[in-house]
Amino acid sequence: MYSLRFQLLVSALIAAVGGATAFYFHPTFLLSVAILLGAVLLSYGILYFFVYRPLLRIQRVVDAQEDRASVERFIASSSEEFQNLSVSFNTMLESFRTDISRMRKLEGVRSEFLGNVSHELRTPLFSTQGLIETLLHGAVDDKKVNRDFLAKALNNIERLNSLLEELIDISRIESGEMKLRLRFFDIVPVLQAAAADMQTYAEQRRITVTYNGPTDAPLEVFGDKERLRQVAVNLMENAIKYSEKGGTVTLTLTSTADRAEIIVKDTGIGIAPQHLPRIFERFYRVDKDRNRDVGGSGLGLAIVKHIVEAHGSNITVESSVGIGTTFTFSISRTGVE
Ligand code: ADP
Secondary structure, three states, X not given: OOOHHHHHHHHHHHHHHHHHHHHHHOHHHHHHHHHHHHHHHHHXXXXXXHHHHHHHHHHHHHOOOOOHHHHHHHHHHXXXXXXXXXXXXXXXXXXXXXXXXXXXXXXXXXXXXXXXXXXXXXXXXXXXXXXXXXXXXXXXXXXOOHHHHHHHHHHHHHHHHHHHHHHHHHHHHHOOOOOOOOEEEEHHHHHHHHHHHOHHHHHHXXXXXXXXXXXXXXXXXXXXXXXXXXXXXXHHHHHHHOOOOOOEEEEEEEEOOOEEEEEEEXXXXXXXXXXXXXXXXXOOOOOHHHHHHHOOOOOHHHHHHHHHHHOOOOEEEEEEOOOEEEEEEEEEOOOXX
């Protein structure tokens, strides 16, 4: 494209040539042609000084060829329209910068997420592959190990399955696809059943799980029954997982006029203060080696936090190493957050 200055000059030249031609053929037009030419030159001058030059300076500002002080002096001395234009440019520039840094951050989060996912999937997959290969190479006939290897392979597959379920949950939450089905329901039987479902797992690990709350009177809350059950189960599973033999896990339900409070307390290994602010992050685990044994993916608490927050509430954690951990959250009884 031609520059603005070039276009203005060409218009002026065309007017001048037009005027000269008219004068050559009809001298009586001299005066009007002279006025026309003068007007064209005058408009060129006005356009040059008041439009082209300020635009050129704006271009320099955009190209960052001028220092900030001179840019600000220029803006302050220019007309209101240019000041508005500069404000719009600045706003546009800021929003571009924010968009770009958000995109960069997302890109980083995405690749970190993919890295974590592949790492989590690879461990149980490789382990299952190794077990099956060993069985195929003869261990299948060795009565001392064959059932044990198969049980381990099954365990890995169950771990893969629960990891996939958690990944699906996280991706549905983050894409906004997970919609809560909010309604009034009695939370007492839901929590009692959740605690009862924990018994087999707790017995395997020699842990006692107790429900501590109303038993015969209903306690209506406003929330998503299935998702809140999932939260209670997840917190109790963790409480059992991160406890030593002989520990206790208590699921407490209390209420005020407008809220029900749910507390999951354990007498387990606890979490050191420096880890507490990060345990709700995706894939964050305090002790990765220990988690290998107990089968954690680091997604559970991220899902729990999302669900509780989607209910307009917060989840808090208190913990002391070697003494135990307590997670607390509350749910509305009235439908008002
Ligand atoms: P994971 O699948 O690893 O259990 P979570 O997101 O549920 O992942 O928990 C994140 C980390 O927080 C765990 O790896 C564990 O280190 C710590 N954690 C969670 N709950 C407890 C608890 N009740 N006691 C001690 N540590 C816990």
